[in-house]
Amino acid sequence: MTITDLSSILDGPAQAEGFDPGISDEELLHCYRTMQLVRAFDDICLKLQRSGRIGFSIPNKGIEATQVGAASALRKDDWFFPSYRDFGMAMYHGVDPTDMMHNMFGNSLDTARGRQMPVHFSFTDPIHFVSISSPLGTHVPQAVGAAYAMKLRGEDKVALASFGDGSTSTLGFHSGMSFAGVWKAPVIFLCQNNGYAISMPSHEQTASSSYAIKGKAYGVPGVRVDGNDLLSVRAAVAEAAERARAGEGPTLIEAVTFRMGGHSTSDDPSAYVPDSEFAEWRDKDPIDRFERFLIQRGTLDVAEPELIYADCLAQVDAASKAAQATAPPALETIFSDVYAEIPDHIRSQGQAAFELAGRLGEAAAGDGAFPL
Amino acid sequence: MANMTLIGAVNDALKTALREDPSVLVFGEDVGKKGGVFLATDGLQAEFGADRCFDTPLSEDGIIGTAIGMAMNGLKPVAEIQFQDFIFPAFDQIVSEAAKLRYRSGGQYTAPMVIRTPYGGGIRGGLYHSQSGEAYFCHTPGMKVVIPSTPYDAKGLLLAAIADPDPVLFMEPKALYRAVKGEVPEGHYTVELSTTRNVREGDDVTVVEKAADMAAEKGISVHVVDLRTLLPLDESAVVEAAKKTGRVVTVTEAPRFCGYAGEISAIVAERAIEYMEAPVVRVTGFDTPFPNTLEHHYLPDARRVIDAIEKVANF
Ligand SMILES: Cc1ncc(C[n+]2csc(CCOP(=O)(O)OP(=O)(O)O)c2C)c(N)n1
Numbered sequence: 252m253t254i255t256d257l258s259s260i261l262d263g264p265a266q267a268e269g270f271d272p273g274i275s276d277e278e279l280l281h282c283y284r285t286m287q288l289v290r291a292f293d294d295i296c297l298k299l300q301r302s303g304r305i306g307f308s309i310p311n312k313g314i315e316a317t318q319v320g321a322a323s324a325l326r327k328d329d330w331f332f333p334s335y336r337d338f339g340m341a342m343y344h345g346v347d348p349t350d351m352m353h354n355m356f357g358n359s360l361d362t363a364r365g366r367q368m369p370v371h372f373s374f375t376d377p378i379h380f381v382s383i384s385s386p387l388g389t390h391v392p393q394a395v396g397a398a399y400a401m402k403l404r405g406e407d408k409v410a411l412a413s414f415g416d417g418s419t420s421t422l423g424f425h426s427g428m429s430f431a432g433v434w435k436a437p438v439i440f441l442c443q444n445n446g447y448a449i450s451m452p453s454h455e456q457t458a459s460s461s462y463a464i465k466g467k468a469y470g471v472p473g474v475r476v477d478g479n480d481l482l483s484v485r486a487a488v489a490e491a492a493e494r495a496r497a498g499e500g501p502t503l504i505e506a507v508t509f510r511m512g513g514h515s516t517s518d519d520p521s522a523y524v525p526d527s528e529f530a531e532w533r534d535k536d537p538i539d540r541f542e543r544f545l546i547q548r549g550t551l552d553v554a555e556p557e558l559i560y561a562d563c564l565a566q567v568d569a570a571s572k573a574a575q576a577t578a579p580p581a582l583e584t585i586f587s588d589v590y591a592e593i594p595d596h597i598r599s600q601g602q603a604a605f606e607l608a609g610r611l612g613e614a615a616a617g618d619g620a621f622p623l
Numbered sequence: 624m625a626n627m628t629l630i631g632a633v634n635d636a637l638k639t640a641l642r643e644d645p646s647v648l649v650f651g652e653d654v655g656k657k658g659g660v661f662l663a664t665d666g667l668q669a670e671f672g673a674d675r676c677f678d679t680p681l682s683e684d685g686i687i688g689t690a691i692g693m694a695m696n697g698l699k700p701v702a703e704i705q706f707q708d709f710i711f712p713a714f715d716q717i718v719s720e721a722a723k724l725r726y727r728s729g730g731q732y733t734a735p736m737v738i739r740t741p742y743g744g745g746i747r748g749g750l751y752h753s754q755s756g757e758a759y760f761c762h763t764p765g766m767k768v769v770i771p772s773t774p775y776d777a778k779g780l781l782l783a784a785i786a787d788p789d790p791v792l793f794m795e796p797k798a799l800y801r802a803v804k805g806e807v808p809e810g811h812y813t814v815e816l817s818t819t820r821n822v823r824e825g826d827d828v829t830v831v832e833k834a835a836d837m838a839a840e841k842g843i844s845v846h847v848v849d850l851r852t853l854l855p856l857d858e859s860a861v862v863e864a865a866k867k868t869g870r871v872v873t874v875t876e877a878p879r880f881c882g883y884a885g886e887i888s889a890i891v892a893e894r895a896i897e898y899m900e901a902p903v904v905r906v907t908g909f910d911t912p913f914p915n916t917l918e919h920h921y922l923p924d925a926r927r928v929i930d931a932i933e934k935v936a937n938f
Contacts, residue, residue, distance in 0.1 A: 365916030385751030450657035
């Protein structure tokens with residue numbers, strides 16, 4: 252592996268007769284199923300948005316192998332500092348799609364209490380999937396700080412900071428890399444180079460020959476892998492995690508993949524992505540590629556993919572129905588969690604809001620008494 | 624004259640400026656091929672070329688820092704920050720640099736530039752696509768802060784901002800981008816900065832608000848003033864409007880504490896207290912981050928403004 256060459260296991264060693272990925276069939280199938288679950292979740296969210304039942308979603312199609320491959324190389328007690336596109340990392344480790352749907356609907360069971368936009372998840376169980384912030388790059392130095400805490404306490408955990416190619420231009424990326432290099436923090440930087448930052452092509456974002464090479468000046472080793480190959484991403488993250496746990500410090504991984512849709516449901520990519528580029532990447536669909544590998548080695552039967560996808564769809568569909576049927580957050584959620592304790596000025600604003608809502612007979616008013 | 628939306632008027636102003644002055648440049652994230660996430664810069668790159676309207680790497684600090692350098696050296700940058708919520712990486716460049724350059728160099732170096740940015744709630748944007756951060760910048764001597772609320776003002780104020788010798792933060796109320804339409808003259812015209820606009824004449828209560836025209840008819844005659852420029856403010860106009868009715872309600876979407884509504888209240892208290900018949904009442908966002916699902920409860924909408932107007936009128 253080098254900093255500018257692309258390494259791929261599925262297109263390389265996996266082609267050889269008798270290739271052994273060193274991963275159990277059960278684990279391979281869990282990865283495969285998670286990718287299908289991500290795609291089902293994505294498909295259903297896009298439909299929910301188009302039919303006006305949720306306000307917004309972020310397409311995930313095409314980058315499932317990067318997310319799931321990375322998550323599968325880490326443990327449940329490692330910490331994830333994700334981007335808004337990292338549905339699959341949560342799902343791989345067992346976050347329930349219903350809990351994710353509560354966020355998409357911003358309802359009263361959403362862990363963010365309906366305060367954040369959809370796709371801004373936050374979980375502490377079964378993994379630390381740290382509350383997603385919209386301002387890009389801010390989480391990168393935070394991951395370094397969390398990793399440093401692990402190092403100080405002598406834990407053998409790691410933190411993963413995941414972000415897009417565009418985010419490498421933010422201040423957060425550079426301070427994060429700088430500190431991690433100096434501190435030898437047990438952190439993994441995963442740059443998902445998915446071709447575009449909204450409309451900005453990744454080759455215009457930087458004059459560097461790759462994103463992985465950006466680690467060099469910070470003393471952080473960089474590797475560049477085929478992001479549409481689950482095995483490659485998994486291997487790179489596993490190696491980085493091993494180094495981090497052994498006290499050898501951070502790694503920057505560039506996973507080369509492609510966003511097979513718009514940036515978000517508000518975006519029309521036809522203004523800036525040529526059709527030919529979509530067509531080219533359609534042939535490299537990460538689920539199809541992994542599926543062919545599993546079928547070839549007999550881990551998966553030809554008839555199974557369709558059944559698995561249908562099963563995932565049913566699961567996500569049930570999740571979305573449950574979330575849709577859940578009540579919106581209570582009015583008090585505007586005023587709580589600003590501080591550990593509600594200060595007087597916020598309390599009196601809350602009381603006024605309750606009083607007005609009560610007087611106007613609005614549903615969220617409850618009995619008109621501010622409960623906190 | 625053409626009938627335009629507010630965002631259409633912004634687009635028209637940018638085209639007018641690019642056409643008239645070869646030193647004007649428009650840049651930011653996704654403003655080129657895509658024409659901006661709200662399409663404010665739609666068609667500019669096609670018409671004026673990628674040298675005049677272009678995308679930048681994803682760094683607000685970079686966008687504003689380079690704009691300052693360009694402005695020092697003879698160009699007229701009109702930089703876009705995609706959402707005002709994402710301006711904070713550039714806070715240092717704005718507050719420490721653009722705003723202080725003239726002062727610290729005794730006028731040898733200046734930063735005549737415009738930073739356009741959509742702000743405000745009402746689009747279900749949650750914490751980070753809804754904020755009204757005008758107070759941070761109004762607390763920054765050296766900056767000018769402008770907010771249009773009609774298509775006519777949007778074009779005229781933007782052209783005035785581009786011609787201004789000082790750095791101007793031009794905050795565009797995104798909820799009004801396509802919600803208001805109005806007549807906009809063709810070609811160049813300006814609306815003078817630091818002037819106010821009487822949205823509606825009335826006798827009982829004066830409402831000072833930035834995104835104007837709330838429906839407030841309950842037998843109370845409301846005098847509505849749109850500030851247009853928050854800094855430097857036309858204080859005399861505010862004081863005169865307050866004296867006229869002796870009852871003032873100020874409206875902002877931003878949180879209340881240390882917000883702009885408080886500044887208006889203080890000015891009225893200092894300069895017109897003897898005319899006041901009731902306390903000045905602020906209708907603002909709450910002192911909490913901006914929520915998503917319940918944003919309609921957070922916004923100082925007509926129901927809250929009318930409630931305050933009645934309180935003040937019946938005091
Ligand atoms: C500091 C900041 N600036 C601008 C934005 C608006 N924005 C949201 S996503 C995005 C592009 C992000 O691209 P990239 O980091 O490559 O991630 P991707 O969306 O491709 O996964 C932009 C400009 C933001 N969220 N934060």
